[in-house]
Structure formats: structure tokens, C-alpha cells
Amino acid sequence: MIVPMKKIYVVLEDKDIHNALDVLAGMGVLHVEHDQLPKGERVERLRAEIERMEEVLNILEPLKGQAPQVPCEHWEQMFINVLTAEERSKELEEEIIELESQLHRWQRWGNLDPADIEALQKKGIHVQLFRVPESKLAEIPEGLTVEHIFTADGLTRLAVFSSQRVKLDFDEVVPPKHSVEQFQELIQRSNNERQDLQDFIRDCAKYCGSFEDALNKLQAQLSYHEALCGRNVDGPLSVIRGFCPEDACQEIEAAARQHQWALIMEDPSEEDQVPTLLRNPEWVNIVNPVLKLINVLPGYRELDISFAFLFFFSIFFGILIGDAGYGAVFALGTALIQWKAGEKIARKEPFYLMYILAAMTIAWGALTGTWFGQKWLHGLIAPLSPWLTDNANVQKVCFLIGAVQLSFAHIWRGILRSPSFSAFGEFGWAAWIWGMFFLVKQLIIEEPMPVFAPGLMVLGALLVIFYSAPSKNILKTAGQGMGAFFGGFINTFTDVISYIRLFAVGLAGVAIADAFNDIALSVGFGNVFTGVITAAILVTGHVLNIVLGSMAILVHGVRLNVLEFSNHMNIQWTGFEYKPLRAGTKTQDT
Secondary structure, three states: OEOOEEEEEEEEEHHHHHHHHHHHHHHOOOEEEOOOOOOOHHHHHHHHHHHHHHHHHHHHHHHHHHOOOOOOOOHHHHHHHHHHHHHHHHHHHHHHHHHHHHHHHHHOOOOOOHHHHHHHHHOOOEEEEEEEEHHHHHHOOOOOEEEEEEEEOOEEEEEEEEOOOOOOOOEEEOOOOOOHHHHHHHHHHHHHHHHHHHHHHHHHHHHHHHHHHHHHHHHHHHHHHHHHHHOEEEOOEEEEEEEEEHHHHHHHHHHHHHHOOEEEEEOOOOOOOOOEOEOOOHHHHOOHHHHHHHOOOOOOOOOOOHHHHHHHHHHHHHHHHOOHHHHHHHHHHHHHHHHHHHHHOOOOHHHHHHHHHHHHHHHHHHHHOOOOOOHHHOOOOOOOOHHHHOHHHHHHHHHHHHHHHHHHHHHHHHHHHOOOOOHHHHHHHHHHHHHHHHHHHHHHHOOOOOOOHHHHHHHHHHHHHHHOOOOOOHHHHHHHHHHHHHHHHHHHHHHHHOOHHHHHHHHHHHHHHHHHHHHHHHHOOOOHHHHHHHHHHHHHHHHHHHHHHHHHHHHHHHHHHHHHHHHHHOOOOOOOEOOOOOOOOOOOOO
């Protein structure tokens, strides 16, 4: 659920502002709003430090599991060292690419040493390099000492020796800065330096915990100083404004009485931008990693659909991946990671989520008889539901899921609107969606509509038209209802039909798995060599299929929840996170 908030004004003497912010930060319940843009040297410095610390953690987080965590006493200097090492490593990478390009270019010229060219020039012998078309070699003037180096792409590379520089009508090549051996030495030296830097960065991964603690402190300090700089000052008084969960307001009231602050508490107005705080049972919170990954949060006045999101997302995941073998890999991989690093990871929601998703994948794969593909089984493992081996039936299931999810959205909204007559408008949309379900089946699968389907569509349309915006003026009601109906009746059809993506992506995954299996089995296990090749094809193919399936989850599985379902729930995902002022800061600038 979305926790109800109260709008809070704390009024106090400005001379007590530091003590007041310390007290409020200690409670950790007030999300501070600024009356003016927070700015100042301290604020800008903290923002810059946070940005650099986040950059360091982005570098080290992927390496965190490779080393046990230890405290870092001098993290300020260490995180600068990590940034410097990473920056230098990138510079070296670019230098190595350039040096290797130069080496490749000049290797065919032989061991051409610019020091030798300079020595000959001091003795009065000029060396010039040219690219000459093969057809024009005869045009080189006589009397010149010419050495053919190599020919490629119809161009011959020449070295011309003369007592003074000559001018020829061919492309002259500027000699290299280094010899081939020197290029190789520079590349080796740069590679060694880069490897040392990478080893240093990898070793610093053991300080991730300290850097995360430091980042939290920096963020707390920034929040504190933004609250300080963004407060409203009116003569000798200061006003701190923000939002507090209703069930935590008593703490602020007690603090106001103790410290003799003036306190105003009221319900947020429609114009207020209120932060969103979700508070759900632990078993619902396992969907939070997905919401954080796609960075969405319902607005304060919207509905919390976490449970529905988790329920339908799990079904989508199972159908889109659709392979029980892959589901078993997910479950075993998750268990292995939890066993190896579970104690180091405080939040267990990602593990529980993956177990649910793996279970749904195994269930769907078992129903359809898909275990690392289908064709290779040849009846060895029968599908638990032979009915689902027919593509038309799978399409019916996908359309059914769409109708259930979309109509559920309107029924939910209708229940919330009860006992208002506008609830019948939402129930009308639910009826219309089921009419669209039968229409889609007739058009796509060529299954005749039941006799009651047209009546269901007419009933739904009438309910939408006359109850979407009920009022005493029947003409106004009908006009607004007609506008609502004609604005949405096509969308409901396309939304229901869009659930066929579950079938299409799942079918593609099975086809890819079967294709790689066929390729691998055509090579066979006749000997050690072919066995290795076959195993490599199988592993590569199925890993690629899992990666593609995972991408499909983000593109299709998430979309059906965040767009289709959310549009019918009238959720715009306009929320922003509730971030209360927290302890761990000092009032004095340091």
C-alpha cells in the first residue's frame, strides 16, 4: 500500500535551526521540501563527491564478490586513487589501440627505424617513402636509388635514396615515430602498466562496503545541507516544510512540544508533489527489485499494484522463457549464488523473486514438454498438458491472460469507486474487454464467438456511455460517455491482441533451442573432437537463447504490466521516492 502522508510545517527561531535539523534527522521521518533552490559551496562540493563516489562504486560493484570485505580507514584518498587508476587505465587502453594500429601498419615495411633514417640524413643521404600505383612504376625518374618494400591493394611501397630531397608526383609517406621493435616494446609496457592498474582496482573491491557507507553518509550530509540552504527564512524565524507518514507524526509532535517549535500539520492538497512510500508484506516486496530495475514508482495518488505486478509478471516470465530446463538452471544458479554470497547480501528479495520466476518457468515448460527444446525429446518426456502443444490453444491462453488482467484492472477501479454510479462505467469496460476477447479469438484463431458475446459488448458499451461520468443532465452524461467510449474502444481491442507477444516470443525461444540442438546432433559424439564441438554448440546456443529470453522479459513482460495494464488502471508511474532527512550528519561545515 501507499502510506498516507501529512504535510508538515515546523516554525522555529532561526538561531535554533542547526539543532532542529539534527533532531529531525535523528527521527528520520520528515521528507524535506525546499522553499528555494539549495545552493552554496558546501552543497556543490558534496554533490561532486557523491557523483565521484557513485562512479567508484559502479567500477567496483561488479568485482565485489571476488574478495572478502574489509574496512578502509582512509577512504577519501582511496576512492580518488581508484578513479585515477580507472582514468589512466582507459587512457592506456586507447594508447594500446593506437600503437597496435601503427604496428600493424608499419610491420609490412620491415624493421624501419626512424633513428637510421635520421643518421643517413646527417651523412647527406635522404630517405623518402612513397606509395606508387603499380601501373606508374615506370614513371619514376632514372638516377634514383629505389628499394621496393611491398605491394598491396595495387600500390607499391618504395624507399627512395638520394643526395637531396626529391619531389615526385606520388603520395609521400611520413616515416613512423618508432621502429617495429619499439612499437612492440611500448605496447608491452602499456599492457603491463594497465594490468597493474586493473589488479589495483580489483584489489580495492574489498573496500566496497566502506565506500557504500561513505556514500550513505555523504548523501545524508547533502540532504542536511540542502534542507539548511533551502529553508524559508522570514526575519528571525525559519520554516522547515515537508511530508511525514501519518503513523510517524506523533514523533514530530513530541519533538515540537519538547523544543518549543510551532507545528502545522495538514493533509496534502491536490497541487502538492507528495513523495511515495510503499509498505507491503515481505512476500509482496520481492517484486521491488524489478520496479527498481525499471525505475518506476506509482504516484502518491495512484494505486499500488505491487501484488498484481508480481502475479502477472511471474506468469509472463514463465511463458516467455517457456523452458523447464532453463527454469532449472535459474533455480540452481540462484541457489548457488545464495549459498556462496547470501550472507554478504542483506536484501533477500532478489533470491526469492528468482525462485518464483524459475518455478513458473519450470511449470510452463513441464506443461508444454519443453526441456532445453522440444524436438530432441522424441516422446521421452511427455508434456503434462498435450492441449498446450497446439499453437492455437497457446494463443487462446495468451488472449485469456490479457482479458483477465485488463478486466481485473477495471473491476478493481470499480470496487474502489463504489458506491458511486461511476463504478458501473468501470464494470462496463470489463464487460467490453471480454467481448473483445471473443472477437480477437474469432479473428485470429477463427473460433466462433459464443451467442452471448455480442450482448456482452452492447451491455459494456451502454454502461460505459451512461455511467463513465454520471450526472443529473442525461445529455451531458451521454455526451461525455460517448467521448470516453470512442476514445478507448479501439485501444481495448489492440491491448487484448497485444498479449499474443507471449506466444510469439515463447515459440521463438523453442525454435532457437531446437535449431541449436539439431546443429549439435548433426555433428554428434562420434569421437572426442566432435564431442567437444557438439558440447560447445549446445552450451553456446542455449546460453544465447537464455540471454535473448531475458531481454524479451524486459521488452515484453515488463511492458504488459507497465503500459497495457497500467493504462487501464490509470497509473502513470509519476511517483518519486520518499527520502527522509536522516541522522549521521553534523551541523557544522568541515
